[in-house]
Amino acid sequence: MSAVLPPMHCNEFVELVTDYLEGALSASDLLRLETHLGACEKCAHYLAQLELTRDLAGSITDDDITPEMRGDLLDAFSRWKAERPADP
Amino acid sequence: MGSLPTPTPEELAAAGAEERLLLARLRQGDAVAFTTLVDRWTPSMLRVARMHVATQAIAEEVVQDTWLAVLRGIDRFEGRSSVRTWVFRILMNQAKTRGVREKRTVPFASLASDETGEEFSAVDASRFHPEGHRVAGHWASPPPRWDEQPVERLESRETISAIRRAIDDLPPAQRTVMTLRDIEGWDAPEVCDALEISEGNQRVLLHRARSRVRAALEQEMAA
Numbered sequence: 001m002s003a004v005l006p007p008m009h010c011n012e013f014v015e016l017v018t019d020y021l022e023g024a025l026s027a028s029d030l031l032r033l034e035t036h037l038g039a040c041e042k043c044a045h046y047l048a049q050l051e052l053t054r055d056l057a058g059s060i061t062d063d064d065i066t067p068e069m070r071g072d073l074l075d076a077f078s079r080w081k082a083e084r085p086a087d088p
Numbered sequence: 089m090g091s092l093p094t095p096t097p098e099e100l101a102a103a104g105a106e107e108r109l110l111l112a113r114l115r116q117g118d119a120v121a122f123t124t125l126v127d128r129w130t131p132s133m134l135r136v137a138r139m140h141v142a143t144q145a146i147a148e149e150v151v152q153d154t155w156l157a158v159l160r161g162i163d164r165f166e167g168r169s170s171v172r173t174w175v176f177r178i179l180m181n182q183a184k185t186r187g188v189r190e191k192r193t194v195p196f197a198s199l200a201s202d203e204t205g206e207e208f209s210a211v212d213a214s215r216f217h218p219e220g221h222r223v224a225g226h227w228a229s230p231p232p233r234w235d236e237q238p239v240e241r242l243e244s245r246e247t248i249s250a251i252r253r254a255i256d257d258l259p260p261a262q263r264t265v266m267t268l269r270d271i272e273g274w275d276a277p278e279v280c281d282a283l284e285i286s287e288g289n290q291r292v293l294l295h296r297a298r299s300r301v302r303a304a305l306e307q308e309m310a311a
Contacts, residue, residue: 009225014210018295022276024287042230046211049231052242053251053302057270059243060252062131069148073126073155074119080159081117 008036013043017050107171115162126155129172132272133179136282139196139264140183150186154179176282200261200285204292210299234309247308254304258297265290266297 005028008016013036019025020033037044113121130151137147137154157178165174215229234242241247255266264283268274274282280290 010227011211011213011216011225014299018291018298022291024291042227045233046231049234049306050298050302052234053298053305054270056243056248056251057255057266057301058273060248060271062271065127065130069130069152070126072152074123076152076156077119077122077159084117
């Protein structure tokens with residue numbers, strides 16, 4: 001990379017941060033982003049907030065299924081099992 | 089915060105092995121194995137199905153039909169993909185067939201491209217110094233620090249509920265992608281496969297979703 005890369009500003013950083021976390025940046029954008037990140041405490045903090053948002057979402061438990069649906073599925077399972085040839 | 093790590097490759101491999109074990113038990117007619125898989129995957133199956141059909145009731149029928157198809161097809165599953173990928177592929181086929189029949193639904197791919205085609209800023213432009221400013225494009229109003237908040241507040245039930253509400257308020261394609269990635273813990277290729285979207289679109293939807301949820305959390309923290 002011989003050409004001088006244009007510096008990254010904060011407003012570009014906040015749009016590229018997901019590509020960064022996903023490992024999808026080009027080599028030159030990765031260099032620009034990490035250079036900016038090393039120099040900008042505010043963007044480092046922004047990144048930490050996004051990571052925290054992602055991690056806290058991981059502690060949400062999804063809705064349980066309704067007892068009716070669960071019951072219907074178990075009935076269907078019993079019918080399937082009854083029709084199924086016995087195991088060898 | 090080290091309390092919520094993302095799974096390591098070893099842990100993911102262990103999860104795949106556990107699913108195969110459950111499938112083997114299911115083949116032998118083990119009802120506990122069946123309910124374990126049903127409880128684990130049905131909520132996200134309903135979310136995915138709901139993207140293709142008009143009502144929650146139809147989505148429930150599609151998911152029921154999918155589990156029946158899984159049971160009927162169980163001896164033909166050869167294990168070339170993960171069990172979850174196989175189940176969600178059956179779900180997608182059932183949901184699309186049903187969606188076409190209902191003629192009321194927008195295909196997920198077109199929802200996704202509508203959402204990715206919209207104007208978007210992760211952070212409102214007014215929070216950066218404008219063009220012509222000495223430090224144009226830099227934070228004028230930076231995100232308030234959260235690391236000065238007590239950990240108990242960051243991890244509180246109120247904070248988690250705020251995130252939940254923010255995810256529920258997202259446009260549908262973004263909501264689905266963030267739910268599968270961050271709540272259910274799927275990896276990117278699995279989400280692309282289940283929703284039949286490109287990696288690029290998946291990333292754009294995830295970016296918009298997480299950025300919006302972070303912004304909602306910032307408001308919550310300021311309250």
